Amino acid sequence: xxxxxxxxxxxxxxxxxxxxxxxxxxxxxxxxxxxxxxxxxxxxxxxxxxxxxxxxxxxxxxxxxxxxxxxxxxxxxxxxxxxxxxxxxxxxxxxxxxxxxxxxxxxxxxxxxxxxxxxxxxxxxxxxxxxxxxxxxxxxxxxxxxxxxxxxxxxxxxxxxxxxxxxxxxxxxxxxxxxxxxxxxxxxxxxxxxxxxxxxxxxxxxxxxxxxxxxxxxxxxxxxxxxxxxxxxxxxxxxxxxxxxxxxxxxxxxxxxxxxxxxxxxxxxxxxxxxxxxxxxxxxxxxxxxxxxxxxxxxxxxxxxxxxxxxxxxxxxxxxxxxxxxxxxxxxxxxxxxxxxxxxxxxxxxxxxxxxxxxxxxxxxxxxxxxxxxxxxxxxx
Amino acid sequence: xxxxxxxxxxxxxxxxxxxxxxxxxxxxxxxxxxxxxxxxxxxxxxxxxxxxxxxxxxxxxxxxxxxxxxxxxxxxxxxxxxxxxxxxxxxxxxxxxxxxxxxxxxxxxxxxxxxxxxxxxxxxxxxxxxxxxxxxxxxxxxxxxxxxxxxxxxxxxxxxxxxxxxxxxxxxxxxxxxxxxxxxxxxxxxxxxxxxxxxxxxxxxxxxxxxxxxxxxxxxxxxxxxxxxxxxxxxxxxxxxxxxxxxxxxxxxxxxxxxxxxxxxxxxxxxxxxxxxxxxxxxxxxxxxxxxxxxxxxxxxxxxxxxxxxxxxxxxxxxxxxxxxxxxxxxxxxxxxxxxxxxxxxxxxxxxxxxxxxxxxxxxxxxxxxxxxxxxxxxxx
Numbered sequence: 001x002x003x004x005x006x007x008x009x010x011x012x013x014x015x016x017x018x019x020x021x022x023x024x025x026x027x028x029x030x031x032x033x034x035x036x037x038x039x040x041x042x043x044x045x046x047x048x049x050x051x052x053x054x055x056x057x058x059x060x061x062x063x064x065x066x067x068x069x070x071x072x073x074x075x076x077x078x079x080x081x082x083x084x085x086x087x088x089x090x091x092x093x094x095x096x097x098x099x100x101x102x103x104x105x106x107x108x109x110x111x112x113x114x115x116x117x118x119x120x121x122x123x124x125x126x127x128x129x130x131x132x133x134x135x136x137x138x139x140x141x142x143x144x145x146x147x148x149x150x151x152x153x154x155x156x157x158x159x160x161x162x163x164x165x166x167x168x169x170x171x172x173x174x175x176x177x178x179x180x181x182x183x184x185x186x187x188x189x190x191x192x193x194x195x196x197x198x199x200x201x202x203x204x205x206x207x208x209x210x211x212x213x214x215x216x217x218x219x220x221x222x223x224x225x226x227x228x229x230x231x232x233x234x235x236x237x238x239x240x241x242x243x244x245x246x247x248x249x250x251x252x253x254x255x256x257x258x259x260x261x262x263x264x265x266x267x268x269x270x271x272x273x274x275x276x277x278x279x280x281x282x283x284x285x286x287x288x289x290x291x292x293x294x295x296x297x298x299x300x301x302x303x304x305x306x307x308x309x310x311x312x313x314x315x316x317x318x319x320x321x322x323x324x325x326x327x328x329x330x331x332x333x334x335x336x337x338x339x340x341x342x343x344x345x346x347x348x349x350x351x352x353x354x355x356x357x358x359x360x361x362x363x364x365x366x367x368x369x370x371x372x373x374x375x376x377x378x379x380x381x
Numbered sequence: 382x383x384x385x386x387x388x389x390x391x392x393x394x395x396x397x398x399x400x401x402x403x404x405x406x407x408x409x410x411x412x413x414x415x416x417x418x419x420x421x422x423x424x425x426x427x428x429x430x431x432x433x434x435x436x437x438x439x440x441x442x443x444x445x446x447x448x449x450x451x452x453x454x455x456x457x458x459x460x461x462x463x464x465x466x467x468x469x470x471x472x473x474x475x476x477x478x479x480x481x482x483x484x485x486x487x488x489x490x491x492x493x494x495x496x497x498x499x500x501x502x503x504x505x506x507x508x509x510x511x512x513x514x515x516x517x518x519x520x521x522x523x524x525x526x527x528x529x530x531x532x533x534x535x536x537x538x539x540x541x542x543x544x545x546x547x548x549x550x551x552x553x554x555x556x557x558x559x560x561x562x563x564x565x566x567x568x569x570x571x572x573x574x575x576x577x578x579x580x581x582x583x584x585x586x587x588x589x590x591x592x593x594x595x596x597x598x599x600x601x602x603x604x605x606x607x608x609x610x611x612x613x614x615x616x617x618x619x620x621x622x623x624x625x626x627x628x629x630x631x632x633x634x635x636x637x638x639x640x641x642x643x644x645x646x647x648x649x650x651x652x653x654x655x656x657x658x659x660x661x662x663x664x665x666x667x668x669x670x671x672x673x674x675x676x677x678x679x680x681x682x683x684x685x686x687x688x689x690x691x692x693x694x695x696x697x698x699x700x701x702x703x704x705x706x707x708x709x710x711x712x713x714x715x716x717x718x719x720x721x722x723x724x725x726x727x728x729x730x731x732x733x734x735x736x737x738x739x740x741x742x743x744x745x746x747x748x749x750x751x752x753x754x755x756x757x758x759x760x761x762x
Contacts, residue, residue, distance in 0.1 A: 040730070115496035115731035116579070137733035198497070349421075350496035352518035 025159030046125030108139030206273030271338030287329030406540030427506030452482030489520030579732030587654030652719030668710030
């Protein structure tokens, strides 16, 4: 916030109470049979502590939880990567596995490519059994053993633990006040929380940096010539607790939607602030057709300046879903590398700032700046 | 060896004495300044133990060892990947850094792409100062700090240790005796040792599997019809101590080259037993032009069967360099993925068998089987 103040933004934070708390412990898992082998694991958010030793049942689809007898067993998942949406459901399997009597779950990391880096994330909140992710290499090794009829026994010690105490966090809000329509808000956003491993550079430090750079560009433009000052207010919000279920954004939306403020646009940046390299780069759009066409007009300008981008209807707005569902035109930026490539690093120790090339942040910032500035000034928005 | 005997091969092992010994300890390194940060490290083969705390000097080229004052400092390398050959020299920098007074070296992992996986390898044997590799992410982070003028302090504790005791290992040898020219040997080989981390699947389990599968294919062909039995002896050797400097192969070569046996061809497989996908897949060839043309004739057959491959002059024969340097026509198989892709996994925890697709081993085996069988039967070889 100090850094934003130094850049002459009006900055404040808004409390978000009642967030769940979970502390990562010193967790470990070993294969005991068919041979001793230390597994590379990361507990899944919300996992309760527990010491479990037992036989393994491997599943490759969620229906196998029912089809195979998992009672008293440690479930190891060995699903194929078929995109994040369909694959991440395995990371959320703990509570259901517990219903079928499983004693623990070890989930193959949700990634299309691995260099022995284990991924974590949300998925075990409220689960009565311990849940952790393992590397794809090890999940597949265990699956091969199991396919060959070998008995696999794992010893798991999870000391990670949720707490009944709820905690307070904060959204960070700063804005460029509109000159003639200050009560109309053009919202651009990213989330300030990240997982405890790695640097959180890609998820979502890059998003933050891009939103910040977009705001700076617009502010400096207005300083060069007051005529460039946006008519509507452009507000940036750095959400808290996205990883726990977009909790910061939901709270903000619930408290701001029915006030004097009128949100006219909302954007999300959570898929890696990569430079768009081709037309697989999209703005996931949720809203009416009239505003979609207007956004397409702005995207045409970007295309004309060598930025490949398309507008695609989608109801996947993540942090700004609450705004989108209230009928506010919303976009979620997904560069071409925001698909499979992004998930190589996502929620793992590999989420380091070295993922980005220098142009990545500035191009992403350019997209948000052009969108926000045009929308903030459009007479017939 | 039991498994090879079950497949009806004549198998024996041959002692290789005098190998150096080095034991990986429980090594650790922390950044102390500008902020506390645990580094992901792997000691480099031969590193002596040592506890060192000190200021960091970052180098990006080997000449900077001289240009910068490294006396009493911990040298961190932040070289760019420019291919394995030119980049791996940084992993061998410890002894020279010690000459300029450095107290330790931390080498950026030698890889074109990282997911926070640290790589190890040979390079510090005889070094008076501790030497370890760190992730590319962390080397670059330290370099960024240093570029910004921040003081970087690292605390290193290496307990890995070389021993004065020399150890005995063994090469594994099996063959298909030639029907009419048994004293002429067509040698196909891979190495049986690997680093202690990961599975050693790519370096060089895949090579072993491909050589073994090639030998099985030739043997079964001979069983189907004795006319297919090779005229010359086809011998497979699984070398020990390649990683320590092709020591097993050198010893074998020194002891076998000047005997009644006459080696007529030698091959190496150490760049990943990947299926060739395009004509960037090569046989690095060392030898005379006459035999090169004959190998090209065999490669033509492979090309005609949909296996893209070229023959390229090269003096990079690794394990079979001793044979090649003695004038024996030699090839070293390098598939297209044996270049940059291979080094994503090489000498790291990520070297798991999941790297290979099923066809990879069988295509690689096919290449060696076709080469060995044709050469073993060629009248005018």
